[in-house]
Amino acid sequence: MAITFYKYQGTGNDFVMVDNRKHSFPTDDETFVKQICDRRTGVGADGLILLQDHPDYDFEMVYYNADGRLGSMCGNGARCTVRFARQLGVIEDVACFLAADGEHQASVERDLIQLKMNDVQQIEQIGADFYLNTGSPHYVRFVDNVQDLDVYAEGRAVRYNERFAAEGTNVNFVQRISEDEIFVRTYERGVEDETLSCGTGVTACALVAGLKGLKSPVQVKTLGGELEVTFKQDGDTIKHINLVGPAKQVFTGSVPLQQAQPQQQL
Numbered sequence: 192m193a194i195t196f197y198k199y200q201g202t203g204n205d206f207v208m209v210d211n212r213k214h215s216f217p218t219d220d221e222t223f224v225k226q227i228c229d230r231r232t233g234v235g236a237d238g239l240i241l242l243q244d245h246p247d248y249d250f251e252m253v254y255y256n257a258d259g260r261l262g263s264m265c266g267n268g269a270r271c272t273v274r275f276a277r278q279l280g281v282i283e284d285v286a287c288f289l290a291a292d293g294e295h296q297a298s299v300e301r302d303l304i305q306l307k308m309n310d311v312q313q314i315e316q317i318g319a320d321f322y323l324n325t326g327s328p329h330y331v332r333f334v335d336n337v338q339d340l341d342v343y344a345e346g347r348a349v350r351y352n353e354r355f356a357a358e359g360t361n362v363n364f365v366q367r368i369s370e371d372e373i374f375v376r377t378y379e380r381g382v383e384d385e386t387l388s389c390g391t392g393v394t395a396c397a398l399v400a401g402l403k404g405l406k407s408p409v410q411v412k413t414l415g416g417e418l419e420v421t422f423k424q425d426g427d428t429i430k431h432i433n434l435v436g437p438a439k440q441v442f443t444g445s446v447p448l449q450q451a452q453p454q455q456q457l
């Protein structure tokens with residue numbers, strides 16, 4: 192037996208997508224997920240996403256990090272899942288679906304997917320840096336030259352410091368480019384490396400940029416492409432947060448299910 196998969200990417204953040212409405216995927220096999228996401232011995236991806244039925248929503252999105260473990264909200268992954276759902280005929284141009292952090296709405300607008308994110312009520316300042324949760328935890332640091340920064344080393348130092356080592360955090364480095372544009376690079380927990388783009392990270396950085404005077408919409412440059420974040424400050428809460436950007440299918444294939452079985456030690 193084989194598992195059919197679809198490879199999608201959203202601004203270079205890539206995912207293995209599986210239609211699991213028949214519940215054929217071994218959801219408790221972390222090793223199998225990790226094998227599929229491995230870039231040398233598997234398909235290769237920043238994460239794996241299952242699209243499943245849900246009685247109260249158009250579908251449910253179940254996200255696994257590349258390390259095989261269940262993850263928190265993934266913004267680019269959600270946009271790819273919406274595109275995938277449309278391809279499968281699960282939705283047309285609008286969606287209401289369930290993710291790890293609750294309900295989300297989204298719409299398909301030609302090449303772009305607009306994803307409504309949950310409200311953000313607390314942004315903690317840590318020295319000159321910031322910490323907030325946009326469905327996943329994010330540490331945000333503004334720098335002068337993000338292009339030449341060693342994101343792996345600098346991000347890993349924060350992700351594994353005394354405060355964050357146990358649960359982990361994503362670490363974002365941001366450079367202000369203009370009055371309405373920022374450049375973001377992200378070290379992602381679960382991948383334990385830099386990714387070409389991170390949707391919840393881009394969102395977090397845009398919201399912090401808003402605190403620093405940038406107006407909505409904020410244009411965001413990443414190594415994998417460009418995104419847009421819109422938002423509205425309402426007292427102590429940031430509402431009407433939307434992440435907008437492309438999501439595309441790259442290819443499709445199949446993986447033998449027997450790969451899920453652990454290899455015998457010799």
